[in-house]
Amino acid sequence: MxxxxxxxxxxxxxxxxxxxxxxxxxxxxxxxxxxxxxxxxxxxxxxxxxxxxxxxxxxxxxxxxxxxxxxxxxxxxxxxxxxxxxxxxxxxxxxxxxxxxxxxxxxxxxxxxxxxxxxxxxxxxxxxxxxxTGLDVLKLSMEKIRRQSDDLTVAERGASKANMAKSRFLATMSHELRTPLNAIIGFSELIRDQVMGPDAMDTYVDYAADIHNSGSHLLELINDVLDIAKIEAGKIDLQRQDLILQEEVGPLWRGFTLRAKKKNLILRIDAPSEPIACFADPRALRQIVTNLVGNAVKYTQNGGCIRLSMETVEDHSIRIEVEDNGPGIPKSYQARIFEPFEQVDNSYQRHAEGSGLGLALTKELVRINGGKIGLESAPGEGSRFWIVMPQRQPAG
Ligand SMILES: Nc1ncnc2c1ncn2[C@@H]1O[C@H](COP(=O)(O)OP(=O)(O)OP(=O)(O)O)[C@@H](O)[C@H]1O
Ligand SMILES: [Mg+2]
The missing domain is CATH 3.10.580.10 (CBS-domain)
Structure with a gap:
């Protein structure tokens, strides 16, 4: 040639x-x-x-x-x-x-x-x-049409997923609001109409306590929803700073012990004697630990054990673990429980109080503090939730 x-x-x-x-x-x-x-x-x-x-x-x-x-x-x-x-x-x-x-x-x-x-x-x-050639033009046109149709399909799926999530959120929210509101209205009616007679002060005090509990639950629920919404809108006021981990977690311990005592739970804390430095928003950090220990206390059966450990890990991070020997969480639920309103659907966990927002909020709080959260668990073998957060302010 x-x-x-x-x-x-x-x-x-x-x-x-x-x-x-x-x-x-x-x-x-x-x-x-x-x-x-x-x-x-x-x-x-x-x-x-x-x-x-x-x-x-x-x-x-x-x-x-x-x-x-x-x-x-x-x-x-x-x-x-x-x-x-x-x-x-x-x-x-x-x-x-x-x-x-x-x-x-x-x-x-x-x-x-x-x-x-x-x-x-x-x-x-x-x-x-x-x-x-004309063939190339045809190929490009077909490729463009295919891409546009793929984009449309993805957008359509996203919109319908968002719509379903919104409907599910509204349905769950109205259920969560209605239950305590019904209790508040019901018990206050009983007091207003003095249905137990004018002298049943003890009963009315019990009713008032129920009203107070339902009101506190509502406030907690609304605060959690508002916090999640604020984080999603990027409007949360974070004050990340250099902290000593033990100084933030220590004061929470008394509250945890009181709650654990009611269920005869053994609480253990493992932390080195030297201070562990951490870079986080102190309020968020306390809320993260409180939510995880709160869950461990809530879901572990009477007489169980809970361990909270804190340590420094190699890559300038801190690791906090909350471990219990409670009912454990099936694999199929392990990713879902970090989504709002997701709860493990078994008789023990479902009958505990709560609306399923704690872990969703915890996950978001960990994320905006530059950390990661995870879980190791199996039914009947307890759960170990871990979080890893930066020890120092990231460069730049
Ligand atoms: N330590 C644990 N042991 C067993 N199950 C757990 C544990 N922690 C969480 N779960 C399961 O994960 C679900 C979600 O937890 P999450 O903290 O988000 O919600 P909640 O505790 O039900 O309600 P809230 O925290 O909003 O009061 C719980 O309902 C429970 O089924
Ligand atoms: Mg919870």
Whole structure:
């Protein structure tokens, strides 16, 4: 096969650039004889681009016209020794690889409809890059339509998922609000109407205590929902600072012990005697630990054990673990319980009080403090929740 003088071209892959056929172009002084040999050796090529010394396209040789001319009566004797410029189209359609598909279509229709069949030259920064054909345009159009339809499907799925989440949230919220509100209205009616007679003070005090509990539960619920909403909207006021972990967690311990005592639970804390530095928002840190220990106390059966441990880990992080020997959490629930309102659906855990927001809030608080949360658990074998948070302010 006759080799044509190669002219260097720079390849940059864009949409059109990546589908263009990277045919090696020939130089302006290439003879028609060399081009003829090339077409004979390359039976599938329909065009040959011609470029100048700086790799700028100057013309396009169309296979059929070229071979027909050479086959004509005096064609061979007239042209064989002449440069290719004598038989090229000096005004081919030239488009940059980055041209949007819609503009490419318009330009073909307006400037050179024959380019759809004969092809056009694709350039990159005005230098020759490859040859495009109608088939490439069709391929790009189909790819674009497929992408648009994929995007639409994803957007549609996202919208319907968000809609379902919203409906589920409203249904759960109204249930969670209605239960304590019914108790408040019911018990206050009993007191107002003195249904147990004017002297049943002890009973009315019990009713008042129920009203107080339901009110506190409502407030807790609404605070948690507002906190999650604030974090999601990026509106939470975080005061991340250098802390000593033991100094933040220590004061919580008394409250935990009191709650554990009511259930005969053994509480243990494992922490080194030297201070553990930590970089976090103190209020968030206390809430994270309180939620995890609160769950361990709530879900572990009477007489169980709970261990809270704190340590420094190699990569300038701290690790806090809250471990219990309670009912454990099945694998299928382990990711879900970090979502709002998700609770393990078994008789023991479902009958404990709570609305299923604690871990969702905890996860968000850990995240905005630059940390991670995880869980190791199996039914009947207890649970170990862990969090890892940075020890120092991240650089930058
Ligand atoms: N230590 C644990 N042992 C067993 N199950 C747990 C434990 N911690 C959490 N769970 C399960 O995960 C669910 C979600 O916990 P989460 O703290 O988010 O909600 P909650 O405790 O039900 O309610 P809230 O914390 O909002 O008062 C719980 O309902 C419970 O089923
Ligand atoms: Mg909880």
């Amino acid at each position: 006759t080799s044509l003088r190669p002219v260097s071209t720079e390849a940059v892959e864009t949409d059109l650039g990546s589908v263009a056929d990277r045919v090696s172009p020939c130089a302006t002084d290439t003879s028609c004889e060399a081009v003829y040999d090339w077409f004979v050796a390359e039976p599938d090529r329909l065009v040959l681009p011609v470029v100048d010394e700086e790799a700028r396209p100057v013309g396009l040789v169309a296979r059929n016209e070229f071979l027909q001319t050479l086959a004509s009566h005096f064609g061979r004797s007239l042209y064989l020794r002449k440069p290719v410029t004598a038989l090229m189209d000096p005004d081919p359609l030239v488009v940059e690889a980055t041209v949007p598909l819609s503009i490419l279509g318009d330009r073909i229709l307006d400037e050179k409809p024959t380019a759809m069949i004969r092809g056009f030259i694709v350039t990159k920064d005005n230098a020759y890059h490859g040859v495009g």
